Amino acid sequence: MSPQTDLIVLKEVHGAMSVDALASSHPLSAKEEDIMRPAQISELFDTITYSKGAAVLRMLSEFLTEPVFSRGLSTYLNTFKYSNTVYQDLWKHLQMVIHDHWLDLPASVDDIMNRWILQMGFPLVTIDTATGSINQRHFLLDPDSVVDRPSPFEYEWIVPIKWIKNGKDQTPYWLQTKTATHLPMKTLGSDWVLANTKVSGFFRVNYDSGNWERLLKQLSTDHEAIPVINRAQIVDDAFNLARARTVSTILALRTTLFLQREREYMPWQTANSNLGYFFLMFDRSDVYGPMQAYLNKQVTPLFNHFKTITADWTKIPEKHTDQYNQVNAISIACSTGVAGCEELTTGWFKDWMNTPENNRIHPNLRKTVYCRAIAAGGVEEWDFAWRMYKEASIASEADKLMYALACTRVPWLLNRYLNYCLDPEKIRKQDATFTIVYIAGNVVGQSLAWDFVRTNWDHLFNDYGGGSLSFARLIEGITRRFSSEFELKQLQQFIEENAEQGFGSATLAVDQALERTKANIKWVAENKGDVLTWFTVNSA
Incomplete structure (x- = not known):
């Protein structure tokens, strides 16, 4: 494989x-x-x-x-190419091929x-x-x-x-x-x-x-x-x-201790995803400092590895998985304060601001570079990115900018961005829920996004369509960080207040949000002390 x-x-x-x-x-x-x-x-x-x-x-x-599976699938598709099927039909065709192959x-x-x-x-x-x-x-x-x-x-x-x-x-x-x-x-x-x-x-x-x-x-x-x-x-x-x-x-x-010597994408991406849960649970607590210090220590060799193989960031790695992992290296390094990372991303972004018609940031790195530069910057960087978002003619480029605009650490900019979600002239209806979830993913934007959704739920639900699949994603996205009894009470109150009209396609997501929040509360209570000690010892 x-x-x-x-x-x-x-x-x-x-x-x-x-x-x-x-x-x-x-x-x-x-x-x-x-x-x-x-x-x-x-x-x-x-x-x-x-x-x-x-x-x-x-x-x-x-x-x-694979040969048996492919053969069975082929006969199944040929047999039913103009008709409906049920899953038992596939099992039957695979079974026939199994008999032929002993x-x-x-x-x-x-x-x-x-x-x-x-x-x-x-x-x-x-x-x-x-x-x-x-x-x-x-x-x-x-x-x-x-x-x-x-x-x-x-x-x-x-x-x-x-x-x-x-x-x-x-x-x-x-x-x-x-x-x-x-x-x-x-x-x-x-x-x-x-x-x-x-x-x-x-x-x-x-x-x-x-x-x-x-x-x-x-x-x-x-x-x-x-x-x-x-x-x-x-x-x-x-x-x-x-x-x-x-x-x-x-x-x-x-x-995750071996990651200091790991250069491959899959282990790093898996660790990053799983440690993401720790950030969600602890980025508003005293665990955050030692956790950042530990990740800084683990990712620094990876960051330096990519600096070397890209000839000081002037080339793109040959392997696809290395290209993916270069994104991890820059993203984790910048978010944990590795020396030289913020200067690198803000420098690239400033170059683009100086010559908007000539974006020399490699497409693989744009989402991360935009996010880190906007997080490190202020209103000037945000307004430039917003202008580029509105002018973007390629959907993937607009998506990267839409995500990066949510990375700012400035609360009033995040609130303004949330309010843009109610104006289809500024943000299309189909993009509004994604934007809100991106903002909720930012520790500064979490409470702002939750307050916004509760205040505007009727409008969002009725005008933006409760049957929309992205409503399930909205509920999941704004409740991911919930890990306190206070947040659980707020969620329960929100559900009670809207029980009459229901949650449409997000009904199952609401049940899962309740279940996940209770599990988070329990997990934090049981683990916070040990986790704080471990990160403190292993970041030294």
Whole structure:
């Protein structure tokens, strides 16, 4: 698998898992009797439908092998090219090809795949390398949440497990029951096991503490012995297991220590995404300073690496994934105060301000450079970017500027930008919700955006259409930082005040916002002290 196709793990698999780990999730395929209102149809066109759908098909392709999957898909498409189908038709065509290829599976495609599409969620597979025992359970981000949706399979999956021991591929294993024993996974001495190689399966993995320690040691001594996609997976699994209180938050943070030596995109992007949650929870608290100092220390070698390979920022890296990671290097370095970063981005932006008709900032870097320069600047930079936004003839350029305008640290500029969202002459209706979410993503703009939405909800909902899919994104975006009892009360009050007219396509998102806020409150209360200590010690 190439680095480019590996990126589906970042773009689809991780995103789908974050939503599918909530008790308010839903199966990939809905029963007809569950769909009673038009709004429920809109709700189904979400991350689960698109991203989990892609991830589960990828898993199917992996365990069938690509030639078998492609052949079955081809006969399926040819057979039904002028008609409607149901998912069972695909399973049937794949099964026919399996028989032709003598492929050995533990059950039929129908039996295996129905467990992945007819019940919500996914399993957490736990491997004890001291004994070789394996078990699975329904993974929930908040283990105290109540699952009130019954499953025809009682939340048990048939799980294809590809795995390695000390970096060498092993015979794949099928977990078909809640608990099992697979003695080859038992280890001795310094041996380590890593399951779900290439993240080919839609599940998370936990280990006994001894195996976690050996994986961390491997990352600290020679991280490249573990495939790059699995270095990212270790980070993502550990952080999500920590949020679910299955492993300690400190264990998750320790998976980022090796990043000082990491130059690849996927581990950095995964760590950045997961640490984003820490910023959301702590960027208004005393944890923020030590956390920034730690990230400054970790990203400085990466920033200097890109400075070197781009000949002091005059060239663009050859590899696509390096181009992506250059964006990470600049973004994290500037936001954590790495020496030379702010001067670099503001210098590029000033050059553009001096010659507006000649923008020499590379398109890959524009979104980050615009944001960092506007964050470091004032009204002059903001007004210039606004003028460029209004004049932009290319949609992608307008999107970058729309995002960057929300990066200012000046409250009155953010309030003015919010008010522009009510004027379709300034910001198109279809862009208004994105703009508000961008502003809410800024720690200075969070409370401003929340106040704005509550004050103008009736107008936004009625004039901008409650059936619009972006309303779910709006609710999710403005509540992401909520982590206090006060914010929970405000959210509950907002829901009560608008209960009569309802929330249209955002109904499910409102339920998820409540669930997420409660989980955040609990998580902060349990972890703040340990996290503050760890960042303080490891930023020294």
